[in-house]
Amino acid sequence: MSVLLEAQGLHKRFGGVRAVQGISLQVEADSVFALIGPNGAGKSTMMNLLSGTYQPDAGELVFDGVSLAGLPAHRRARLGIARTFQKIRLFRQLSLLDNVLAGFHLHHKVPAWQYLLPAAAFWRDWHACREEAMALLDFVGLADRAHERAGALAYGQQRLLEIARALATRPRLFMLDEPAAGLNGGEVEFLLGRLREMRTRGITVVVVEHNMELVMNVADHVFVMDHGEYLFQGTPGEVQANPAVIAAYLGGEFA
Ligand SMILES: Nc1ncnc2c1ncn2[C@@H]1O[C@H](COP(=O)(O)OP(=O)(O)OP(=O)(O)O)[C@@H](O)[C@H]1O
């Protein structure tokens, strides 16, 4: 087993609030790594630090042997790191297909000026992107709605569309912030299957999630935070049985 992403002693404060305090973690390649903890534990802040949305006040981050220090999100995206957000960020007026196509901009082989010309290379690239976008819509079960407006989708389907769009960047590491929030039982089941399939296809998954049904069924490794600090990590079984974890949740999700 090899480590794809390693964090060492990450710290992040917002004014007086210590959101993340000395967090170190290792994500194994081709695994599903779940980051859990009560509200305000610092999970989204961690994801923002890993993706480059925020820079840490202190600490080290290494992705596949490359230091991520100071690299902004778009540079990390080029290295193969993609993410979705806790709040949906879609182009609501655009079609599903155009939303996914927007995700391909990173991998266009054609220089920008050629978009002005009906060059053969442009159309080859365009057709290849369209085909791949349709395949990604199919992957999230939305291919038959490719030409509808994204804003017309039900909430759970919008979340799945965001996943398809993020996958268009062909990530090696894919991070999802509460992908199951607002999904119905059937949609959660579907999402679980998709996460497993990503792992099978060589995409390493980091997922922040409150839905313990999902976490315990899909995660290879579970990392628990509370009040910005490290609490515990282990297999789903070890985490569920850990008294400190149960206490942090006051029984809640673990009751
Ligand atoms: N941009 C920000 N500015 C100020 N404070 C912030 C900011 N982002 C997070 N915080 C604070 O940092 C702490 C951790 O927040 P974070 O959003 O990382 O928690 P979380 O574990 O994702 O919680 P939830 O489960 O509710 O999404 C909280 O006290 C929060 O109020």
Ligand SMILES: [Mg+2]
């Ligand atoms: Mg959060």
